[in-house]
Structures are given as structure tokens and as C-alpha cells.
Amino acid sequence: xxxxxxxxxVFPALLGATPVVLQLxxxxxxxxxxxxxxxxxxxxxxxxxxxxxxxxxVEVFRGTPLLVQLVYIYxxxxxxxxxxxxxxxxxxxxxxxxxxxxxxxxxTSILSVESGQTEAALSxxxxxxxxxxxxxxxxSFTVSLGPLGNxxxxxxxxxxxxxxxxxxxxxxxxxxxxxQTFQTTEIYTAAAILYLSISLPLSRLVxxxxxxARSHE
Amino acid sequence: xxNSVAIxxxxxxxxxxxxxxxxxxxxxxxxxxxxxxxxxxxxVDLDIVSGETIVILGSxxxxxxxxxxxxxxxERIDAGRIWVxxxxxxxxxxxxxxxxxxxxxLAAKRASIGMVFQHFNLFLNKxxxxxxxxxxxxxxxxxxxxxxxxxxxxxxxxxxxxxxDTYPSKLSGGQKQRVAIARALAMDPSVMLFDEPTSALDxxxxxEVLAVIKKIAHSGTTMVIVTHEMQFAREIADRIVVMxxxxxxxxxxxxxxxxxxxxxxxxxxxxxxxxx
Numbered sequence: 442x443x444x445x446x447x448x449x450x451v452f453p454a455l456l457g458a459t460p461v462v463l464q465l466x467x468x469x470x471x472x473x474x475x476x477x478x479x480x481x482x483x484x485x486x487x488x489x490x491x492x493x494x495x496x497x498x499v500e501v502f503r504g505t506p507l508l509v510q511l512v513y514i515y516x517x518x519x520x521x522x523x524x525x526x527x528x529x530x531x532x533x534x535x536x537x538x539x540x541x542x543x544x545x546x547x548x549t550s551i552l553s554v555e556s557g558q559t560e561a562a563l564s565x566x567x568x569x570x571x572x573x574x575x576x577x578x579x580x581s582f583t584v585s586l587g588p589l590g591n592x593x594x595x596x597x598x599x600x601x602x603x604x605x606x607x608x609x610x611x612x613x614x615x616x617x618x619x620x621q622t623f624q625t626t627e628i629y630t631a632a633a634i635l636y637l638s639i640s641l642p643l644s645r646l647v648x649x650x651x652x653x654a655r656s657h658e
Numbered sequence: 659x660x661n662s663v664a665i666x667x668x669x670x671x672x673x674x675x676x677x678x679x680x681x682x683x684x685x686x687x688x689x690x691x692x693x694x695x696x697x698x699x700x701x702v703d704l705d706i707v708s709g710e711t712i713v714i715l716g717s718x719x720x721x722x723x724x725x726x727x728x729x730x731x732x733e734r735i736d737a738g739r740i741w742v743x744x745x746x747x748x749x750x751x752x753x754x755x756x757x758x759x760x761x762x763x764l765a766a767k768r769a770s771i772g773m774v775f776q777h778f779n780l781f782l783n784k785x786x787x788x789x790x791x792x793x794x795x796x797x798x799x800x801x802x803x804x805x806x807x808x809x810x811x812x813x814x815x816x817x818x819x820x821x822x823d824t825y826p827s828k829l830s831g832g833q834k835q836r837v838a839i840a841r842a843l844a845m846d847p848s849v850m851l852f853d854e855p856t857s858a859l860d861x862x863x864x865x866e867v868l869a870v871i872k873k874i875a876h877s878g879t880t881m882v883i884v885t886h887e888m889q890f891a892r893e894i895a896d897r898i899v900v901m902x903x904x905x906x907x908x909x910x911x912x913x914x915x916x917x918x919x920x921x922x923x924x925x926x927x928x929x930x931x932x933x934x
Binding site for chain 1: 732761762766770775777797825841845
């Protein structure tokens with residue numbers, strides 16, 4: 442009983458850190474969605490240089506640890522005169538990293554829309570750009586919704602990494618309580634339960650949204 | 659029928675450059691890509707008069723579908739000229755050379771050339787009605803209500819007035835193709851191209867689509883139809899064109915062509931269909 446009471450007693454303090462987690466995850470996801478779509482279109486571009494830049498970006502950001510990227514943005518960029526506050530730095534790091542992964546989701550989902558529909562749109566008088574935006578991309582979102590949702594859930598959990606760049610999110614809050622009370626087991630159990638109680642409903646939501654989006658197929 | 663030329667095709671050539679992945683054996687010997695060039699159109703000339711219904715016959719690989727796709731420039735011709743309503747489609751002529759036209763100008767010309775595809779190519783995330791409405795809004799810049807007013811009669815014309823809110827996944831092949839026809843017609847094209855419109859259909863669904871195409875032919879739209887339906891071709895065509903290996907080998911009115919074919923290829927095509 443002591444253990445359960447101990448876990449419950451830390452919850453209020455940790456709950457106070459959840460808005461920061463949501464702020465990080467939502468902010469970074471928006472950045473990653475925009476960045477990912479731009480990268481995907483660049484990867485599919487006819488221009489070799491544009492394609493090359495996108496490929497290099499994706500390889501660099503997927504090929505180095507997110508933790509290193511966060512540390513780099515927060516501790517290294519100031520040395521060249523770019524100082525960013527912890528939360529914006531966290532959003533930037535998570536967003537730039539996830540953009541690389543999301544670009545692959547977008548790229549494959551754009552390619553999965555059968556080319557016949559593009560031909561039909563062109564034959565009806567759509568310009569190639571209009572066909573892409575009005576016909577292909579809306580349908581590619583149906584395909585990418587599931588993977589995007591899963592990446593969002595992963596992102597929520599990865600916000601814990603921003604604790605190393607001084608963001609007072611759930612893990613960092615837990616660390617600071619621990620350094621005062623030394624109730625290590627209770628505190629980190631509470632933190633784990635809190636993460637779980639955010640990500641479980643989210644994954645249900647993803648399943649429901651995906652079903653809804655595919656209802657007419 | 660007026661005698662103005664709707665489509666003029668002059669000495670059109672088209673070569674496909676295919677690069678395929680090499681077999682394992684070729685790869686082991688250091689081949690990276692296999693390039694082959696296939697000349698599918700070897701100098702095609704054809705004038706189509708406004709209001710005329712032309713049927714193109716030919717075995718697969720004869721170049722008939724490619725020719726159709728060159729008319730609205732889904733395929734780019736290598737040489738020659740194609741005029742639709744007196745204008746080049748997809749090109750501008752500069753000092754005797756063909757230069758690619760700007761996407762916007764090409765799109766505007768394509769909007770007046772309707773096309774119906776073998777595999778329907780409906781927008782799968784849109785209802786039957788919205789398949790017709792969307793291009794009217796996107797290309798003709800109509801409001802949704804204006805587009806609806808035009809789309810519903812178009813769907814009624816093809817006998818689908820009761821399916822407006824149905825998604826393509828819930829339609830039969832014949833119904834999908836009729837939606838595709840309504841979608842193309844609603845754009846009010848001056849020319850309609852049909853690329854094997856019944857080839858992907860179950861036999862019992864062919865009739866409903868052919869009936870709709872006949873109805874359009876009677877309305878006086880210029881039509882170019884690529885098909886394997888011989889009986890249909892005979893009934894609907896003002897003129898039949900037979901293609902083989904990238905050239906037109908014979909053309910004429912359906913009765914003469916069917917009763918007294920002169921080219922061996924035409925004879926072969928006709929005998930195969932009557933046996934089948």
C-alpha cells in the first residue's frame with residue numbers, strides 16, 4: 442500500500458509537466474509534417490539537385506541519434522551565436538528529425554496512388570501541380586494516416602529525450618523530485634504510467650481515424 | 659455535319675525507350691540497365707472531321723492506344739504534328755521545331771479533349787457526383803452549386819441518377835465507366851477519346867457502356883474510339899481505321915471494310931472476331 446500511495450503522491454507534480462510534453466509533441470509534429478511533405482516532394486522532383494539535397498538531409502537525420510541532434514542544437518549552436526530556449530530547441534530537434542522519417546511515409550503513400558488517377562486529372566485539364574495537390578496528396582493522406590499516427594505516438598515518448606536539454610518535461614520533473622525524495626521506484630513507475638496513459642488512448646484514436654478515412658475504399 | 663477538321667494528325671512518330679532491370683545473369687556480367695527502343699508509331703496521318711466518329715482497330719501493340727494518348731499529349735510525340743481544333747496540343751512551333759508548351763496552356767487545351775480510359779481511373783476518394791463536380795470546380799472554376807447543376811444531368815444521361823452519392827468501390831465496372839464518361843462529358847469537350855472503354859469489363863456489363871457511347875455519338879460530338887468490339891465498331895463508326903505495327907494499313911466506311919476488306923491484317927482481325 443505504501444508503494445501505491447507513493448506512486449499516487451508524485452502524480453500531481455508529474456501531471457504538471459504534461460502540457461510541456463503535449464506542446465513539444467504537437468509543435469514538433471507540425472514541423473515534421475510540413476518538413477516531411479516538402480522533403481517527399483523534393484525526393485519525387487525531376488530536378489537532380491533538389492532530389493540530392495533531400496536525400497542527404499534524410500540520410501543525415503536518420504543516420505545520427507536524435508539525442509545527439511538535440512544536444513547539438515542546444516549546446517553546440519550557441520557557439521556560433523544561435524541560442525535557442527529549451528522548449529523551442531526541443532521542438533526544432535524533434536521536428537527536424539521526424540521530418541526525415543515522415544518524408545519516407547509521404548513519399549511511399551504518394552507513389553501508392555495509382556497513376557491512372559493522375560492521367561485522368563491531366564486529361565480533364567488539371568495542371569500537374571493541381572493534380573498533385575487536389576487528387577494525389579489528399580488520397581495519400583489516407584494511406585499515410587496510420588504510420589503518421591504511430592510516429593506521433595513515438596514522438597510523444599521521444600519528448601523524454603529533451604530532458605537532457607533542460608526541458609522540464611515528465612522525465613526531468615521526475616529526476617528533480619527523485620533528487621529530493623529518493624523514492625526512485627515510485628517516481629519512475631509513476632512517470633512510466635503517465636506516458637502509457639497518454640500513448641494508449643492515442644493509439645486507439647489512430648486506429649479509429651484510420652478506419653474512418655478508409656471507410657469508402 | 660460541317661466539314662471543318664477537328665483533329666489533324668500528320669506524320670506522327672513515337673518511340674518508347676524502355677530501360678528494364680537486367681536479369682541476375684546479366685547483372686553478374688556487369689550490365690546495369692537494359693535499354694531497348696520500340697518504335698510504336700512510324701508515320702501516322704489521319705484527318706478527322708468535326709462530328710465524325712472514328713473507330714481505330716488493330717491488334718495489341720499496333721500503336722492504336724498510343725496514337726490516342728498522343729492526341730491529348732499524355733504521350734509526347736517525337737516527330738510530326740497533331741492539331742486539335744486548329745491548335746497544336748502540348749507544343750508551340752518555333753522556327754519549325756516543336757517546343758514544349760507551358761503546363762497551364764496545355765491543361766487548358768486538354769480540358770476541351772475528353773478521355774475515357776480502359777481502367778476508368780475514377781478518383782477513389784470521391785463519390786460519383788464529386789468525381790464529376792471536382793474537375794468542374796478545379797478546372798472550370800465553377801462554384802460547387804453550379805458544378806452540381808451540371809453534374810447531375812450528366813450522371814442522369816449515363817443512367818446513374820440514383821448513384822450520385824456512391825463511392826467507386828461500391829460501383830460495378832460498367833457503372834464506374836459510365837461515371838468516367840459523365841465526368842469527361844460534363845467538361846463539355848469538343849472531342850472525346852475512348853481508349854478501350856470496355857476491355858476491362860465483364861462481358862455482361864459491356865452493353866450498358868456501349869449504349870451510352872452510342873448516345874454520345876448521335877449527339878454529334880467528334881469521337882475517336884479504340885476498341886476490340888467489332889460489331890459495335892461496325893454499328894457506330896462513320897469511318898474505321900485499321901492500324902498495324904505503327905502505321906495505318908486501311909481505312910474506310912464500316913460496310914465496305916467489313917464486307918470487302920483489302921488488307922490482310924484487316925481480314926485477319928475480322929475473321930478472328932467472327933470466330934470468337
